[in-house]
Amino acid sequence: MNYNHFKLAYSLQINLSVRLQRTIKAEITVEGIGLHTGGRSAIRLKPAPKDTGVLFYRRDKNEYIAANVGSVCETSFATTLGLNGAKVRTVEHLLAALAGLGVDNVLVEMEGSEIPILDGSSGKFVEKILAAGVADQPSKRPHMRITKPFVFREGDAEISAFPYGGRRITYQTFYPHRLLGAQQLTAEMEEETFIREIAPARTFGFLKDVQYLRAHGLARGGSLDNAIILSDTGVINPTGLRFKDEFIRHKLLDFIGDLSLIGFPIQGYLTARKTGHASNLRFAAELLAASDCWEITSGAELVIEQPRNIKYA
Numbered sequence: 001m002n003y004n005h006f007k008l009a010y011s012l013q014i015n016l017s018v019r020l021q022r023t024i025k026a027e028i029t030v031e032g033i034g035l036h037t038g039g040r041s042a043i044r045l046k047p048a049p050k051d052t053g054v055l056f057y058r059r060d061k062n063e064y065i066a067a068n069v070g071s072v073c074e075t076s077f078a079t080t081l082g083l084n085g086a087k088v089r090t091v092e093h094l095l096a097a098l099a100g101l102g103v104d105n106v107l108v109e110m111e112g113s114e115i116p117i118l119d120g121s122s123g124k125f126v127e128k129i130l131a132a133g134v135a136d137q138p139s140k141r142p143h144m145r146i147t148k149p150f151v152f153r154e155g156d157a158e159i160s161a162f163p164y165g166g167r168r169i170t171y172q173t174f175y176p177h178r179l180l181g182a183q184q185l186t187a188e189m190e191e192e193t194f195i196r197e198i199a200p201a202r203t204f205g206f207l208k209d210v211q212y213l214r215a216h217g218l219a220r221g222g223s224l225d226n227a228i229i230l231s232d233t234g235v236i237n238p239t240g241l242r243f244k245d246e247f248i249r250h251k252l253l254d255f256i257g258d259l260s261l262i263g264f265p266i267q268g269y270l271t272a273r274k275t276g277h278a279s280n281l282r283f284a285a286e287l288l289a290a291s292d293c294w295e296i297t298s299g300a301e302l303v304i305e306q307p308r309n310i311k312y313a
C-alpha cells in the first residue's frame with residue numbers, strides 16, 4: 001500500500017476574536033437532481049434570526065426539522081434527518097457548506113425529501129451562499145471548546161477530540177485500491193481553506209457498489225455528473241479528478257457536514273480514521289453526552305487568517 005501523506009501547512013496569522021452569529025443576506029434557490037429518487041428537487045435558503053440554527057422546513061408536510069444529532073434517522077450512504085415521518089435526505093454537503101462558511105442560522109425550505117446532489121460536492125452551495133452574502137447578527141456565536149481528550153472507537157473507525165487553541169482536523173483513510181491506499185490530510189478549518197481545498201471535492205463510489213445500490217432502488221439520480229466512480233483500475237469519469245487526493249478531501253467534507261449536527265463549531269483538534277456517516281454521527285452523539293470533556297462558551301475563539309502556501313510532504 002502506498003502511503004500518500006500530505007498536509008495543508010500554513011504560515012499562520014492568528015488572533016483571538018469573539019465571533020458573531022451569521023445568516024445569509026438574501027434568499028437562495030438551489031435546484032437539481034435528488035441522488036436517491038432521481039427526481040428534480042429544489043430548496044430555498046432563507047435568512048433566519050439569531051439562535052435559530054439550521055432549520056429545515058418540509059412545506060409539503062408542514063414539518064420543521066432541526067439540523068441536530070437528535071434528528072438523525074438514517075446513515076447508510078448519506079445522512080438523513082427526520083421528524084414525524086417527514087425526512088430530509090442527503091443533508092451533509094449543504095451542512096458542510098454552511099459550517100465551512102460559518103453560517104449559523106438559516107431556514108431551508110423544500111417540497112420533497114431530497115437536497116439536490118448537484119455535482120456531488122459542496123462547491124455550488126458555497127458559490128451561491130457567497131453570491132448572496134453572509135451577514136453578522138447581533139449575538140455572540142457559542143462554540144464547543146474541548147477541555148479533556150475524548151476517544152470514540154467503533155469497529156475500524158476511530159475519532160478523537162483533544163483540547164487545542166484552534167480548529168484542526170486530521171483525517172485518515174485506508175482503501176484497498178490503487179488510487180487510494182492510505183492517505184492522511186491535516187487542515188486548519190478556516191473559510192479560505194474550506195472554499196478552495198475542501199468544498200469542490202466530489203463524492204466517490206466504486207463501480208461494484210453502484211451496481212448494488214441500483215439493484216436496491218437507491219442512487220437512481222447517481223451519474224458521472226455527481227460522483228467520481230472508480231473501477232478496479234482507475235477513475236471512470238472522462239474529466240478525471242479535481243485534486244489528486246479528491247477522495248480524502250471529500251471524506252473530510254462529509255465529516256465537517258456530519259459534525260455540524262453537534263450544533264456548535266468545535267474548538268479543538270479532531271482526528272478521524274476510517275469513518276463514515278454512521279460513525280461520524282455516533283461520535284457526535286457520544287461527544288455531546290460526554291459533558292465533562294467540553295464546555296460551551298461564547299468567549300473569544302482563535303481565528304486563523306491569511307492561509308499562505310499549501311505543502312505536500
Ligand SMILES: [Zn+2]
Nearest residue numbers: 092093203254
Ligand atoms: Zn459526501
